[in-house]
Amino acid sequence: MNQFMVISNMELRLYVRNFFSFFFTLVFPLLMLLLFGGIYGNTPIYEGADSKMMDICVPAYSVMVTGVTGLMSLPLTLSDYKEKKIYKRFDATPVGKINIMLAQVFVNFIMTLIGISILLAAGKLLYNIQINGTFLSVCISLLFSIAAMFSMGFLFTAIGQDVRSTNLLCYLFYFIMLFLSGATIPDMLFPETMKKIADILPMTHAVDLMQGIFAGDALGMHSKELLILGMTTAICTATGAVLYSKKDWT
Amino acid sequence: MPQTIVQVQNLNLSYKSVKAVQNVSFSVTPGEILAVIGQNGSGKTSTVECIEGLRKPDSGSIEVFGKDPWLHRQEVYKEMGVQLQEAEYPPKIKVEEQCRLFASFYDRPANWELLLKQLGLEEKRKRPVHKLSGGEKQRLSILLSLMGRPKLLVLDELTTGLDPEVRQNMWAGFGNIKENGVAIIMVSHYLDEVETLADKILYLEKGKQKFLGTKQGFREYVKSQVPQEEWEENLPLERLYLMIAPKTTGLTMEGIM
Structure with missing residues (x-):
């Protein structure tokens, strides 16, 4: 365990030194919150509505953070280490690449939680957002969302032959999901066709789940979203693992 | 009889249709330095990467500290240190x-x-x-x-990129390490280094094991391979190697001018 913490500590330092990851995980979502908060404030989303703008934006931006770590930071680290044969060097030690990868997943998980915590704190302080869901249901929703995004990133790394193709896959899916899932633009503004496209994207279900739970829904009311995110995690992880086992690491 | 640290028998490794390593066998004991020599692409790095557990051989057996390094890599690395040819x-x-x-x-x-x-x-x-x-x-x-x-060191091109003074220091350092019972497998293109450090030589040519034995044995092997009129006594190892290594095309001005 101590060894794992030393590796994780080192990976955390390297994460923070990477401006791109640091900015998009911790700073960019906060800027979005301040921007949209500055425009709308925490006012009802339409006249007479119970939901307020920032109350639905914060859970959506939380999913955006999981997208940054799961679809950009983690897969690009994995593919970079593989392409530069850094994992090969770790394989030539008693630790092996698997422990390094686990530490990288752990660090990205921690950074996701930090990014979301900053959002929640800013949302509470600046706009007095309401989190009506129980702590447990928020945690479970968050875990399902993180697992789905991370497993998709893992799959893209397994499919991509190099950093460039992994980059392309991750950016493509991240930005499509970012704009269509409701994570940045409220999906109520979308026409029906776009809503149908959005419905096949896992991030859409993560946003719906988080917004519902933040609004006070019980987990049971979102079994469809939980099932889709769970299946996304299982399929992407299993497929990624099979593809990974066939890769040449030397 | 010293305990064997590395035992390789009939090692074979292919990359698709290319046979990179063919029926290579050798052993290394504590305090012994084995130098693996041969041209680029002769299978030196592929051979040591099998010992390092980084590549799975097609056939043959490898035991490092009595264990298969491919199956027990992490255990083997508790006592084995490696310097890869390229490390990032x-x-x-x-x-x-x-x-x-x-x-x-x-x-x-x-x-x-x-x-x-x-x-x-x-x-x-x-x-x-x-x-x-x-x-x-x-x-x-x-x-x-x-x-x-480590009790076993695998060094792939130990002194590549080092200046002469540092190279000399390295030789002295690794001489001391060997004296302390550490077995060393070194891949090298520098035959002066091999002459200074190695106890045994494994010479590979196109993946095939052409020679395994002492430096004196290598001298006799080369003598048996070259015409008598070309043979000279007391040649340095590099000259001996050049006498038997496959000839490559030399660079001429023809392609440049």
Whole structure:
């Protein structure tokens, strides 16, 4: 365990030194919150509505953070280490690449939680957002969302032959999901066709789940979203693992 | 009879249709240095990467400390240190961080702070690894191979990129390490290095084992391979090697002018 913490500590330092990851995980979502908060404030989303703008934006931006770590930071680290044969060097030690990868997943998980915590704190302080869901249901929703995004990133790394193709896959899916899932633009503004496209994207279900739970829904009311995110995690992880086992690491 | 540390029998490895290693067999005992020599593409690195457990052989058996390194890689690495031909490290990691990280992998790590001094890297400890020169990176790579106080060292091109003075220091250092009972397998293109350090030579040609034995044995092998009129006594190892190595096309001005 101590060894794992030393590796994780080192990976955390390297994460923070990477401006791109640091900015998009911790700073960019906060800027979005301040921007949209500055425009709308925490006012009802339409006249007479119970939901307020920032109350639905914060859970959506939380999913955006999981997208940054799961679809950009983690897969690009994995593919970079593989392409530069850094994992090969770790394989030539008693630790092996698997422990390094686990530490990288752990660090990205921690950074996701930090990014979301900053959002929640800013949302509470600046706009007095309401989190009506129980702590447990928020945690479970968050875990399902993180697992789905991370497993998709893992799959893209397994499919991509190099950093460039992994980059392309991750950016493509991240930005499509970012704009269509409701994570940045409220999906109520979308026409029906776009809503149908959005419905096949896992991030859409993560946003719906988080917004519902933040609004006070019980987990049971979102079994469809939980099932889709769970299946996304299982399929992407299993497929990624099979593809990974066939890769040449030397 | 000293205990065998590495035992390789009938090792075969292919990359698609290319037979990279064919029926290679040898053993290494404590305090012994085996030099693996041969041209580029002769299968030297492929052979040692099988010993390192980084490649799975097609057939044959490898035992390192009595274990199959492919199946028990992490166990074997508790007592084996390697210096890869090309090694990269995490982006933006600093020299001392890299050392500390590797030290955490072992129960009883070497005194890496002292090794940093001995290898002339003390002043570079705060420098990101990617900003080191080629020679400095090579010295760091050597340091990391020693981190676990290994009983077996596998060194792939030990002194490539090092200046003559550092090379001499390395030879003296690895001579001492060998005297302390550490077995060493070294891949090298520098035959002066092999002449100084090696007890045994494994000569590979197009993946095939052409010779395995002592330096004196190699001398006799070369003598048996070349016409008598070409033979000279007391030639250095490099000259002997050039007498039998497959000839490559020389660079001429024809392609340039």
